[in-house]
Amino acid sequence: MELNNVQKSQMIRKRMIIGAVTAIIASVLAFLNVKKSRTKRPKIVRQPYVNRxxxxxxxxxxxxxxxxxxxxxxxxxxxxxxxxxxxxxxxxxxxxxxxxxxxxxxxxxxxxxxxxxxxxxxxxxxxxxxxxxxxxxxxxxxxxxxxLYPYLVNPPGTHMQPEIQNNPRFFPWFEDFIGAIDGTHVRASVPIEMQERFRGRKDKTTQNVLATVDFDLKFTYVLAGWEGSAHDSRVLGDALRKGFKVPEGKYYLADAGYGDRKGFMPLFRRVRYHLKEYTDNPPENEKELFNLRHSSLRMCIERAFGVLKKRFRVLDAEPFWSYETQVDVVIACCVIHNYLRGVDPNDAITREADLEVETHDIRKSLTQKKILEETKECVKKRNSIALAMWNAYKKHRTN
Structure with missing residues (x-):
């Protein structure tokens, strides 16, 4: 019986030794296989340290x-x-x-x-x-x-602007005008359920931005955030409720969309204005002359929008941040624009944008605008300006 126990213990030891040797051999073979496979792969060359x-x-x-x-x-x-x-x-x-x-x-x-x-x-x-x-x-x-908005985007003063005072085509007829007002559409990114409200003149979603500029192309007021389908007069009504004011006795050059409010002088409706003063096709009456000079002076706001979008491409591309940030970005772009008008008004971007505006007829036919009733005060003021301007124009042509 004692002999059998010794034999059993010897057999157990032998099995353990065999198992250990087998495990060692298996490990060695596995290691060799891994090493062999690694040698077949391309070596990764470590890059030197980069000083960021x-x-x-x-x-x-x-x-x-x-x-x-x-x-x-x-x-x-x-x-x-x-x-x-x-x-x-x-x-x-x-x-x-x-x-x-x-x-x-x-x-x-x-x-x-x-x-x-x-x-x-x-x-x-x-x-x-x-x-x-x-x-x-x-x-x-x-x-x-x-x-910086309160420091760089300032309401216009009541004094006469040099661009009018120093130009006989506009002085003294437009001496009470302090700038131009209009809206522009800026690309917007909104949730699908809101997109229909933000589709404006084009198929893309936009926000309608209301702005006023002086004749030096500086923004004097900016209201961003309205959906692209909103009419300009509705946006202006919101601006007036939020504190936007026109100084007493002063006027903004406007299109037909703003013609029913005091302080905003539109063109004569259904009167041609795509003409030149000193060509074979000059204006034939006081209304045509008024429209011609009105549209010429009002080009300041189209130029301002042109420079703004030329400088900041983010305004013409679909944004990728929240809508609140999109609104803030528009205002920030206007603030920077005003800063640059003060320190570097004639850089290459401004010149390029001006050239594009001059070579592209951006004016729209007035018959396509919604006709709104004007205030009697604006009608009277506009008629007197047009008549006085026409009399001076005829006198100059006959001399």
Whole structure:
């Protein structure tokens, strides 16, 4: 019996040894197979360490220090205007240097996004920043620029504007006019259930933006956020309820959509105005002459809208952020536009936009507008201007 136990223990040890050896052999074979398979794969060459801070700074410098034209193409303003704009934001306490990002980089990224309508991830890749970082600083700069609105978008004064006073075609006939008013449509992105309300003149969804400009192409009032299907007169009514006012005795140049309100002077309806003063087809009466000069002077607002959309491509492309942000972006673009009118009014973008406006007839036939009843005061004022202007015009033609 004792012998049998010894034999059994020996057999158990032998089996354990065999099992251990088998496991070792299996492990060795597995290791060799893995090593063999790895040798067949292409080797991954490790890249050298990338100094992101250095590359980021080099990217910023390449935008700001490679010439005015290059900078204008990248961030839609020249370097001198850019640095001055950054200083304004810092001096007013609206932006400050953060641990992660300088003021210069914050503003540059913001302007690049507005100028080219690129995604946050695309800009993040160029500046070695995360999408979340770009998103956060975009909104920080946006809110800072919106707080500049009271400083840069000012109501017009009651004094006569030089563009009228120094031009015999407009003075003294338009001495009480302080600017022009109109609406423009800006691309909008809204939920499907809201899209029908936002389809305006075109098939695309838009927001209707009301604005007034002076004759220096500066915005003096901006109301954004109305759906594209809203009529201009309805948007104006909302603006008046929110505090928009016309100084007593003053007028805005307007189209037929605003003709039923005091302070807004439209053209004569159903009267031609696609003509020239000194050609073979001159105006034939006081109404035609008034319409001609009215439309010529009112081109200031079309020019302002043209420059705005030429500079900020984000306004002509489908946005990818919330609708509240889309509204804020429109106002921010107008604020920056006014700043640039003060420091760099004749840059290449402005000249290009003016050329496009001059070569493209943007005026619409008045018969296509909704005819609204005008106030007696505006009718009387307009008729007296037209008659006095016509008498002076005939006198000048006969001399």
């Amino acid at each position: 801070d250095s590359l980021r700074e080099a990217n910023i410098d390449s935008v700001l220090y490679c010439g005015d034209s290059h900078c204008l193409g990248q961030i839609r303003m020249r370097p001198s205007a850019f640095f001055s704009f950054c200083n304004i934001l810092v001096e007013r306490g609206l932006l400050s240097k953060r641990k992660q990002m300088s003021v210069k980089e914050q503003v540059l990224i913001f302007l690049y996004l507005l100028g080219h309508n690129v995604r946050f991830r695309d800009v993040g890749g160029s500046f070695f920043r995360s999408t979340w970082t770009i998103h956060c600083y975009f909104h920080i700069v946006l809110q800072a620029i919106l707080r």
